[in-house]
Amino acid sequence: MSASLEKVTQTLKEVIDAPIASYFESCVHCGLCAEACLFYTETGDPKYTPIHKVEPLRRVYEQEYTLLGRLKKMVGLSRPITDEELDQWQELVYDSCTLCGRCSLICPVGNDITYMIRKFREGMAVSGHVPDGIRGATQRTVEIGGPMGLKWPAVANVLKKAEESTGLTIPVDQAGADYLVLLSSMEIVNYPEYIEALAKIFHKAGISFTLASDAFEATNAGIQIGASDIARVIVSRIVDAAERLKVKYVLSPECGHAYTAIRWEGPNLIGRPYQFEVVHVLEFLDGLRQKGALKMKDKFAEPLILHDPCQIVRRGGVLQAPEALIREVAENYIPVADQQKWNWCCGGGGGASAIHTDEAEALRAKAFGVKKRQIEAAGVKTMVTFCANCRIVMEEAIDHYEMDTKLLGLTELLAEHLED
């Protein structure tokens, strides 16, 4: 066994806990999880069956933790995992799994397959079986601060522009503010309007907020890649800033992955609960709406559907706020059949969108088929979502299929129609 393989076996051994053991033991090979996964439904290829994506992990479990498995290993009847095998599985756990979590809602015996895949990724990361795209994004986040290589001066620039266009001040490093606002690089680069919208909303509601110059990036590529040491470094940056500035709340941006990272994974990475609360921007806005502090001057008239980003809704638990908000701002909101926790992934979550090989891109385009059908079935030209990553992935797909669908961000849409 090579050194890296020994290390991977060791890591996989360590990630196996009672739930994973119980899940493996419960699997009856019914294949129903395949029907939940867009990579299977859109390709028809059985290798994309969710539970198959963790087959090497199952073998490690069997060989290391079960009586019969250990006996088989002793007499040389079992096949240890190999490097080639992990190479082969890289595509299955990264390119063709967005950690969307849909399979975990379908399995009749109750297996949380998404959790298993995430844990398996940890072992893959240790042995270096990680797509270059994700590896690059992780490195940039650790060294520079953001996955897109964005540094503070660039952010400060965007903030300055936002101040100019709104005429409002955007506080930075201000201790004692209620909210510490986090951003995601994609938003800063592609949708700077997000910052303007937020500034307006905060000012209007009379709630204090600040940004932190050493912790502005909310995304965490360490989690996507499955490297918890890197993930810890990234999340600690935010925790340190929030506790130093003594804020009550940390406001997660729309970005679904960022939300999960800071809201759900963070405390587990640093090994303690936070001294502040993490709030998703839509929860924040819905709170204002419920208090009657989010008044619209008019409504968006064209018919539209909503795309629920997996990491915010199904995996993040922000279930009700998005629909309540869209109803507030849209005249003609059309609910899709599989909505909220049942929604289908954009095809590029969980780090998949950072993989730019031809195969991965072709697969993503295919996986978009399910969204395409949703759009066509509703007969709309507008789709609203609230995750910059979903948006970019879907924009690429919409270009690819030459559809005339317009994508809008929910927060921006709200901001545009907000009473002045």
Add this chain to the structure above:
Amino acid sequence: MNELQFLTWVRGPGLDLAVGLFLLGMAWRLFEIYSLGRKQDLAAPRHAAGASGLHTVFRRSMPPPGMLKRSPVSYLGGYIFHIGLVVVVFGFAPHILLIRNLTGLSWPGLPSQFVDLAAVVTMAAMVVVLVDRINKPVKRFLSTFEDWFTWMVTFLPVLTGWMAVQHLLLPYTTMLALHILSVEVLLVVLPFTKLLHVFTLFGSRWFNGKANAHKGVPV
């Protein structure tokens, strides 16, 4: 060994051995699995109605929205043969008698004609799901020796039991002995194969339900 000796053995030492191995095996396996423990989730929980481990234990018994249409054979076939097995195993008067002798517990049996019908329906459903496993690319792809083996090990007790009652093929004594033997095989292999899901599925659903309930998602 003649057929009577065979029957005496499977009813006596054979049964003791099988039940003993089953209990030991179960204890060992459940310990092996659940002693692995799990980490506490340190994130502040979000509460939501209908989200808990227990909710998921029950909720997962129903097909999620749209799934019945996507995979009718899995669900209908699955329901029929699982319910059929429960009816046959726990509703047949002689089985209840045996359970009373072993544990002291007892309940009224179902009419034998009904149990008969249930056995036939169960076997039919099992054949259908087997054919489905062969036909459906995903199921075939996932299948290993264990899947075919456990199907057989589950099917044989129903078949031999039904044939014994119907006096088919072999003399009653022999068929009954074969029936008991097949059940003993089932008992012994259950803890070490996917048949263990009969027990672990409760743990799995609970773990999944609890982990997601922590985030306020009823799964």
